Amino acid sequence: MPCSSLPAxxxxxxxxxxxxxxxxxxxxxxxxxxxxxxxxxxxxxxMDDIIRASGLSAGAxxxxxxxxxxxxxxxxxxxxxxxxxEIAPLLRNPVQSPGDFLKRVKKAIDSVSDRGPIDLRRMAxxxxxxxxxxxxxxxxxxxxxxxxxxxxxxxxxxxxxxxIETNADAIETGKLMLSVLFGTFxxxxxxxxxxxxxIFSALEDNI
Numbered sequence: 001m002p003c004s005s006l007p008a009x010x011x012x013x014x015x016x017x018x019x020x021x022x023x024x025x026x027x028x029x030x031x032x033x034x035x036x037x038x039x040x041x042x043x044x045x046x047m048d049d050i051i052r053a054s055g056l057s058a059g060a061x062x063x064x065x066x067x068x069x070x071x072x073x074x075x076x077x078x079x080x081x082x083x084x085x086e087i088a089p090l091l092r093n094p095v096q097s098p099g100d101f102l103k104r105v106k107k108a109i110d111s112v113s114d115r116g117p118i119d120l121r122r123m124a125x126x127x128x129x130x131x132x133x134x135x136x137x138x139x140x141x142x143x144x145x146x147x148x149x150x151x152x153x154x155x156x157x158x159x160x161x162x163x164i165e166t167n168a169d170a171i172e173t174g175k176l177m178l179s180v181l182f183g184t185f186x187x188x189x190x191x192x193x194x195x196x197x198x199i200f201s202a203l204e205d206n207i
Contacts, residue, residue, distance in 0.1 A: 026064040029054050030078060033071040034118055042072055042130045072130065073140055079123045080144040086112055086120075091151060094158075098177050101155050106184055121185040128182075145178065152177045 016024070032054040036045040047068050051061045065071045086108040095101040113119040131138040152174035160170065 022064075025056070025060070029056065029061050029064050030071065030074050031117075033065075033068075034075045034078065034123070037072070037075055037126060038119060038122055041126060042068075069134075069136065072134065072137060075123070076127055076137060076140055076144070079118070079120055079127070080141075080148075082112065082118070083109065083120055083148070087148075087151065091154070095155060097159055098152075098156055098173065102177055102181055105181060121188045124182065124185045125189045149174050149178060 029050070033045070033050045036049050036053055039045075040049075045068075047058075047061070050068070050071065051058050054061055065074065087105055090101065090104050090108065095104070109120055113121050127137065127141060131141050149171070153170050156168070156170040156173045156177070160168070
């Protein structure tokens, strides 16, 4: 088949450098694993499942990841990177209150999750469960969530600067914001309908 008749994606892959092709294959393997984890959970998804879903040889897959434990950590990193990418634009825009910020964050996360193929809300809940018996994952998530807490604290402090009096501790309020946001993820994993976000409004009167 002449190169000119190949799909654009294949042409781009052929013309890419060896480093770019390797990175693309690694992303493909990781995405195959994430989809399996999302569908069946971490424990029920085997390396054989991931290899089969990737369409690559076992040797190729193990050339990118040593095993499932490494893929689980990479999946957590990928989800948190996508979460930060959704939140980053919101941090550049002024917000009226922490509750207002959480509403914007949830709307962005819902949008990217509903668009698929990865549901960040579901992956978060699966990650919390796995972290109870996976110390490496617990530490990785602790680091990621520490960074997210710092961003939440910045939002609280910015909102407090616009008020004459406030008694709320910024860090503790940031933790409350994370708890509320993550609570909506847990609700979404159980209930098919929209999770209740009325609690966001309560934050506006208590900061």
